[in-house]
Amino acid sequence: MTNLLTLSEIKNEVRTVIRQNKERGFLPYSGCNRVCHALIDMLENSRLLEDRKLSFDIHLFIFVEILKLVSHADTSSGAATDAIHYCLSGVEELSRSATLENRSHMLGGIIKTSKNKACIEWAEHGYGLLSNAVYLVRDHKDAESVYSIFPMLGTMYGRREYPDRFVITQGIIERLNGVAAADQYVMEHLDVPEMRKIMVERAIGNQQYSLAEQLCVEALQEDKGNYHRPPVWAYHLERIYSELRITEKQVEMIRLILLRGDTSYFQKLKELCQLEGTWEETRGVLLHELLENLMPHDFAALLSQEGETAKLLEVVRAHPIYVEHYGKQLAQDYPEEAYSIYEEYIFSEAAAATDRRKYKGVCRLIKSYFRAGAKEQAKGIIRQLIENYPRRVAMVDELQALSNSLQK
Incomplete structure (x- = not known):
């Protein structure tokens, strides 16, 4: 690969690797792994090139080739996903560090590639690529060329817009019109969780804790997410109350996070309660609540870590597979x-x-x-x-x- 110096040579090499591993037009499990590892090697080598435009073009080409493979390969190992993410991380690094003379070429490459049938079929990854255009946009004409891709990538199930559409727009507005204009756009689209998250993080960074708290509390009241996955707003509120030293509310958020499945917060709650002198009276009630709310394997792991062998014994009795x-x-x-x-x-x-x-x-x-x-x-x-x-x-x-x- 290190001897391949033109995009044409690299394209031929990629297609050869894919062809050699296909069986009747399909990439089996092992073949998919071999192809993806070979493509990642090519990407790694391309990052060593002094010609950043060539490296960028290699990333775009391989990105599309991987997307084309997904529908005709056994991707259960996750190798294809790894290769896609490796492509996107490379495109981001190259876009972030693009020189003035390379920006037009790179933006044009992203726009053209985003229109590819493979990106439209896999719109989530298409948006992942398009998000890097934010680093390359120079004026409103460039911005309009990015916005024109949104209708092509379509909507999610239920005709909901991809949140990336709003995040990309916010990034471009901030780049061209400044933070205040971008913040106004975010406030107009708080119904999009990703937009609300941007404003919350910005408010916390600016120590605007009242605004951040209000935004999180509103979202938490409407949260209807996965019962075994803590809402992101609880994490933000825990941080806010920690920085403001409002222990009672911080404990409340940690309990919520724990009961929704993130056992990594158990030790933090334990330490807070010990400082307040309330751990002994809290411990028994908390463990009972966790028994009722956690998945058995998570609860068993927590009990093991904490040396709660009596309660662990009861869990293992009920679920002998853990013995x-x-x-x-x-x-x-x-x-x-x-x-x-x-x-x-x-x-x-x-x-x-x-x-x-x-x-x-x-x-x-x-x-x-x-x-x-x-x-x-x-x-x-x-x-x-x-x-x-x-x-x-x-x-x-x-x-x-x-x-x-x-x-x-």
Whole structure:
């Protein structure tokens, strides 16, 4: 790749890589990975070029080629998404640092590429590309050329406008007309969450806490988002109350964030309550609320981290699948109870196992049981399972291999 110095050569190389990995016009899982890794390598090498316009054009070409592949490839590994993001990050870096003489070329490239059928079909990524035009717009004529792309990229489901449309417009207004004009535009479109977020962040940065709080509280009252995902407004309010040292309201926001699934805030709440001397009276009620509101795996991870083994034991009893991860910790304080859960779950999984992959899963459980301190019991289970299922040759094979390894 380092010897390819023209866009024509690079285009040929890209098409060759794609053609070599296709099977009957489709990119299978491994082929898609190989192609995407090769394209990312090309992008990395292009970033070393002194010719920034050539590097920019390489990014645009590869961006479109990846979008074309998405409908004809197994992209389940995420490699295609990584390649798209790598393209866009490169375009952003090159756009941000564009010299005066390169801006017209780069803006023209973005406008032309955004009109490509692939960008229109994948409008979210098309808008991702178009957003970089903000760094390149020089006058109102340039702005109109950007705005003209919006109708081509269309709307989201339910005929809702893509929020990127407003964010791009706000960025261009700020670039051409100044902050005050951009702020006025934002205030006129507060119904778009991304616009409201811009104003909130700007207000906090300017220490206009009353305005920021008002904007967040209004949005929070109307929030109907994912119950297991904290609303962004709660995070902003927590920051506002932290900076204003309004502890009571800060605690309220942290509780909301916690109950909506972000357990990383548990320690912050604990520390605040300890400073206020209220942790002991808060702890029990909070853990009960978290039990009612968190997903079981999140609650179990939190209890494990906090050393709440008694409550963790109850969660694992209700969801034995977690014993593999927390059995060793539980066995330190509640060996009999933990071992009982292990044995019941192992026998249940063994009875349901029907292929070698599942047999290996049973053996992994037994190994976890062994490492939790139940060495003789684990060996006994192996013998018992071999006796129970003598006709499951593959299972017996896996169990005997495990038995041999545990003897060492």
